[in-house]
Amino acid sequence: xxxxxxxxxxxxxxxxxxxxxxxxxxxxxxxxxxxxxxxxxxxxxxxxxxxxxxxxxxxxxxxxxxxxxxxxxxxxxxxxxxxxxxxxxxxxxxxxxxxxxxxxxxxxxxxxxxxxxxxxxxxxxxxxxxxxxxxxxxxxxxxxxxxxxxxxxxxxxxxxxxxxxxxxxxxxxxxxxxxxxxxxxxxxxxxxxxxxxxxxxxxxxxxxxxxxxxxxxxxxxxxxxxxxxxxxxxxxxxxxxxxxxxxxxxxxxxxxxxxxxxxxxxxxxxxxxxxxxxxxxxxxxxxxxxxxxxxxxxxxxxxxxx
Amino acid sequence: xxxxxxxxxxxxxxxxxxxxxxxxxxxxxxxxxxxxxxxxxxxxxxxxxxxxxxxxxxxxxxxxxxxxxxxxxxxxxxxxxxxxxxxxxxxxxxxxxxxxxxxxxxxxxxxxxxxxxxxxxxxxxxxxxxxxxxxxxxxxxxxxxxxxxxxxxxxxxxxxxxxxxxxxxxxxxxxxxxxxxxxxxxxxxxxxxxxxxxxxxxxxxxxxxxxxxxxxxxxxxxxxxxxxxxxxxxxxxxxxxxxxxxxxxxxxxxxxxxxxxxxxxxxxxxxxxxxxxxxxxxxxxxxxxxxxxxxxxxxxxxxxxxxxxxxxxxxxxxxxxxxxxxxxxxxxxxxxxxxxxxxxxxxxxxxxxxxxxxxxxxxxxxxxxxxxxxxxxxxxxxxxxxxxxxxxxxxxxxxxxxxxxxxxxxxxxxxxxxxxxx
Numbered sequence: 001x002x003x004x005x006x007x008x009x010x011x012x013x014x015x016x017x018x019x020x021x022x023x024x025x026x027x028x029x030x031x032x033x034x035x036x037x038x039x040x041x042x043x044x045x046x047x048x049x050x051x052x053x054x055x056x057x058x059x060x061x062x063x064x065x066x067x068x069x070x071x072x073x074x075x076x077x078x079x080x081x082x083x084x085x086x087x088x089x090x091x092x093x094x095x096x097x098x099x100x101x102x103x104x105x106x107x108x109x110x111x112x113x114x115x116x117x118x119x120x121x122x123x124x125x126x127x128x129x130x131x132x133x134x135x136x137x138x139x140x141x142x143x144x145x146x147x148x149x150x151x152x153x154x155x156x157x158x159x160x161x162x163x164x165x166x167x168x169x170x171x172x173x174x175x176x177x178x179x180x181x182x183x184x185x186x187x188x189x190x191x192x193x194x195x196x197x198x199x200x201x202x203x204x205x206x207x208x209x210x211x212x213x214x215x216x217x218x219x220x221x222x223x224x225x226x227x228x229x230x231x232x233x234x235x236x237x238x239x240x241x242x243x244x245x246x247x248x249x250x251x252x253x254x255x256x257x258x259x260x261x262x263x264x265x266x267x268x269x270x271x272x273x274x275x276x277x278x279x280x281x282x283x284x285x286x287x288x289x290x291x292x293x294x295x296x297x298x299x300x301x302x303x304x305x306x
Numbered sequence: 307x308x309x310x311x312x313x314x315x316x317x318x319x320x321x322x323x324x325x326x327x328x329x330x331x332x333x334x335x336x337x338x339x340x341x342x343x344x345x346x347x348x349x350x351x352x353x354x355x356x357x358x359x360x361x362x363x364x365x366x367x368x369x370x371x372x373x374x375x376x377x378x379x380x381x382x383x384x385x386x387x388x389x390x391x392x393x394x395x396x397x398x399x400x401x402x403x404x405x406x407x408x409x410x411x412x413x414x415x416x417x418x419x420x421x422x423x424x425x426x427x428x429x430x431x432x433x434x435x436x437x438x439x440x441x442x443x444x445x446x447x448x449x450x451x452x453x454x455x456x457x458x459x460x461x462x463x464x465x466x467x468x469x470x471x472x473x474x475x476x477x478x479x480x481x482x483x484x485x486x487x488x489x490x491x492x493x494x495x496x497x498x499x500x501x502x503x504x505x506x507x508x509x510x511x512x513x514x515x516x517x518x519x520x521x522x523x524x525x526x527x528x529x530x531x532x533x534x535x536x537x538x539x540x541x542x543x544x545x546x547x548x549x550x551x552x553x554x555x556x557x558x559x560x561x562x563x564x565x566x567x568x569x570x571x572x573x574x575x576x577x578x579x580x581x582x583x584x585x586x587x588x589x590x591x592x593x594x595x596x597x598x599x600x601x602x603x604x605x606x607x608x609x610x611x612x613x614x615x616x617x618x619x620x621x622x623x624x625x626x627x628x629x630x631x632x633x634x635x636x637x638x639x640x641x642x643x644x645x646x647x648x649x650x651x652x653x654x655x656x657x658x659x660x661x662x663x664x665x666x667x668x669x670x671x672x673x674x675x676x677x678x679x680x681x682x683x684x685x686x687x688x689x690x691x692x693x694x695x696x697x698x699x700x701x702x703x704x705x706x707x708x709x710x711x712x713x714x715x716x717x718x719x720x721x722x723x724x725x726x727x728x
Contacts, residue, residue, distance in 0.1 A: 029370035197374040
């Protein structure tokens with residue numbers, strides 16, 4: 001079930017394709033290096049460009065377990081790495097007391113043993129999995145957490161080990177495959193990035209986006225998909241607060257399929273624009289005449305291009 | 307040195323072609339470093355290993371493999387791209403350049419007269435010039451300022467200085483005011499975090515510490531330990547107008563911004579006149595004179611016109627989401643006099659106001675007693691700020707510090723009186 005790590009850039013591309021992920025060769029190169037050299041892959045880019053998806057696809061195609069750590073402000077050791085099961089420990093102490101045990105070190109060993117340890121994502125990722133091999137650890141939206149947590153990650157990312165004061169150091173026999181994503185709502189410190197292979201995930205070009213739609217929205221008519229891609233590409237050229245990502249393109253296409261559309265028209269665009277644009281200012285700017293103008297351009301371009 | 311360590315491991319099976327490649331990689335890394343990318347020897351080793359893994363058959367793969375190793379931030383991509391294409395088309399160009407710029411080979415050699423690559427030239431020219439300037443005259447001048455400040459400044463003259471408008475100060479008074487600003491601290495109201503720290507004042511039970519101490523006593527008694535949420539200052543973002551009408555104030559306020567940037571973490575500073583400049587990195591320089599020299603070089607629109615709407619638009623689209631997260635407090639320093647007569651300003655102010663936790667507008671024009679919020683720019687900004695304050699002398703800066711230290715009230719509270727006058 002567990003697939004071996006791909007041995008070339010081509011093999012990496014094939015692997016991603018197998019997981020229905022249409023990737024650029026540049027991304028495959030960075031991913032291949034990360035896998036081959038056992039380093040984390042650091043993916044940065046706008047929201048909705050498919051960063052998180054890479055981690056998921058990787059786990060799926062390699063047959064590994066996916067462990068996801070969603071970051072948020074104030075994320076701390078007890079929710080990211082481990083926590084003790086306090087109520088069970090309390091009961092253990094009471095039982096030991098009732099049994100008349102007075103040996104302190106014995107009791108300490110009993111209470112702070114692995115039995116009472118609640119393992120959170122990072123500790124889980126360091127555990128050996130004899131059947132499926134080292135897991136894929138997806139550290140999602142690292143920019144949401146704060147600098148102290150980043151500093152804590154340094155030890156884990158370079159040595160793949162965690163120190164629990166009561167037990168000792170836990171070290172991964174086989175390091176997990178680590179994928180880190182960031183939306184760049186703030187800069188991540190260089191010390192983290194230096195330990196990783198960096199890749200900026202950009203919006204795809206029209207050809208690539210067309211391929212993505214074929215895989216992700218197979219129900220769309222060829223003509224509709226072409227119009228959708230051309231329209232979204234045009235939108236990305238506009239002066240908007242938040243440009244639509246690939247995820248929005250896919251959502252929009254699926255919505256249009258549900259509405260049984262074979263062809264874009266201004267009316268439909270206006271009523272479904274909320275799927276593409278997420279800010280009221282942006283919607284206001286595009287809705288109506290601007291949308292009609294863009295659509296007209298798209299149709300002329302497509303007619304000219306055949 | 308990098309060559310020896312890389313080939314030393316299993317040097318026997320290396321063809322001469324590969325060792326040539328390793329040397330070239332080292333030179334390439336060196337060129338990137340000179341152009342400003344933070345590349346250490348470890349990165350060169352990574353690059354060699356990466357190229358071994360990917361092979362040299364495909365130019366595209368070769369490019370992206372080196373890209374993955376050497377580029378750490380999106381904005382470094384351009385430098386890498388340029389350097390890559392110049393270097394790997396003709397490594398000779400850079401070899402010649404390296405001969406000129408390697409400091410360990412020719413100590414004390416002058417920077418090259420006509421280096422072939424502009425970027426490289428830009429990368430180290432300003433730095434060396436600034437250093438020689440900074441270490442020469444400026445240091446001495448600063449020492450003088452400080453000794454003078456200590457001996458001359460009495461309590462009464464300090465008071466006088468405190469209420470004096472920056473605009474009316476003599477050169478000597480300006481120097482003293484700068485020294486006073488350098489000592490200012492900005493303790494912004496702390497925000498609660500989701501993390502905890504030990505605290506004996508009985509807020510919440512710290513189970514982990516409690517159990518550990520229970521074991522220490524053998525489990526017979528369980529002494530409770532306490533914790534509470536830890537606090538930290540929120541990020542501070544300053545947007546400062548440097549147009550002609552603001553020039554006297556903005557120069558003084560730069561000292562204030564420098565003091566704040568060096569006092570605490572998570573401060574971002576932007577200047578705007580006709581365009582927006584991020585000077586956060588420049589202000590991190592400890593020495594005020596070096597920092598100001600870097601700032602004045604970075605911003606090209608000193609004492610020109612103001613296009614507040616356009617500058618805010620640029621801030622909102624490119625920076626807003628990157629620096630205003632995590633409950634940022636924002637200081638907008640401007641007189642609100644806009645060359646574009648407030649066009650597009652209102653929308654951008656609204657967006658800005660919604661993106662931060664608290665928006666404080668500092669306006670030096672408020673020093674005039676009969677100030678009326680009548681200009682179009684001011685009318686566009688005022689409905690979207692939480693507080694409206696003067697900033698024209700040391701006293702107003704002190705008041706600002708006090709205001710930032712108070713718990714934040716309702717939004718718009720500090721501006722409501724002015725809104726009534728509109």
